[in-house]
Amino acid sequence: MKKINSSKSAAYPYIVWSSLFILIPLLIVLFFSFTIETPDGYSFSVENYTRLMNSQYAHIFYKSIQLAGLTTVVCLILGYPVAYIISKISPSRRNLIIMLFIVPMWMNFLLRTYAWLPILGKNGFVNNFLANFGIGPIQFLYNDGAVLLGMVYNFLPFMVLPIFTILSKMDQSLIDAASDLGATRKQIFTKVVFPLSLPGVLSGITMVFMPAVSTFVISSLLGGGQYMLLGNLIEQQFTTMGNRNFGSAISIIMMIVILISMAVMNKFDSEDKEGSAGLW
Numbered sequence: 001m002k003k004i005n006s007s008k009s010a011a012y013p014y015i016v017w018s019s020l021f022i023l024i025p026l027l028i029v030l031f032f033s034f035t036i037e038t039p040d041g042y043s044f045s046v047e048n049y050t051r052l053m054n055s056q057y058a059h060i061f062y063k064s065i066q067l068a069g070l071t072t073v074v075c076l077i078l079g080y081p082v083a084y085i086i087s088k089i090s091p092s093r094r095n096l097i098i099m100l101f102i103v104p105m106w107m108n109f110l111l112r113t114y115a116w117l118p119i120l121g122k123n124g125f126v127n128n129f130l131a132n133f134g135i136g137p138i139q140f141l142y143n144d145g146a147v148l149l150g151m152v153y154n155f156l157p158f159m160v161l162p163i164f165t166i167l168s169k170m171d172q173s174l175i176d177a178a179s180d181l182g183a184t185r186k187q188i189f190t191k192v193v194f195p196l197s198l199p200g201v202l203s204g205i206t207m208v209f210m211p212a213v214s215t216f217v218i219s220s221l222l223g224g225g226q227y228m229l230l231g232n233l234i235e236q237q238f239t240t241m242g243n244r245n246f247g248s249a250i251s252i253i254m255m256i257v258i259l260i261s262m263a264v265m266n267k268f269d270s271e272d273k274e275g276s277a278g279l280w
Helices: 002-033 047-051 055-088 091-106 109-114 116-120 125-131 144-168 172-180 185-214 217-222 230-240 244-279
Strands: 035-038 041-044
Touching (some): 002 035, 035 244, 047 244, 055 091, 055 144, 055 185, 055 244, 109 144, 109 217, 116 125, 116 144, 144 185, 144 217, 172 185, 217 230, 230 244
Antiparallel strands (some): 035 041
């Protein structure tokens, strides 16, 4: 009985912390999203949500989800082979390579993104190099490709690390057993390695898609202000337009989109675990 009471007591600081920094701010945002400012104060309204049905905002939602989805796919295509290769090398070299992935993340996110401007700019490193061959200058910045590059660069570690964690803990005896039974390398990968690594893949997809769909720094810097994504729209409403009610409504919708994507990923993860259990 004492252990139960002590466990409850230990949970109180977490409950207080969650209430102060998660629940209460969320309720405030929800309140603003369902109200509009009037001379007499605030009045309940769904105007902020109906306004989002405008084709202009629908295009911003579509563009944000499209770029975030494309970023997630590119990160998966690049990240899975990298994670697989790292998981196969010796532990000493493996730790060094993982450190190389983590060290850039210690740098400020804004600085990491800003560093691409002198690299890809008209007078940047790449164009200066191409000028030696009579090529350019080429406009690398302020387009979809530059924004996509910035997202992939910043979020690729979030795909590599969870996949690497799963692959490095995979039971080697399962792979050896498949090989002894005559399976080819392709069959071993498609029938054993990849299915067992799906939890890491799904975690990576979630960890990349969530920040990608809500980012605004990358699109502001590498897009040159020409790209209005969800994050930029929210920032604009709070800092420039001063319309925190509409900005709160956009934030709630974006939160719902992220929660739906997480629910879909969790459902696939659960089905994968059930399928794996059935095999054994």
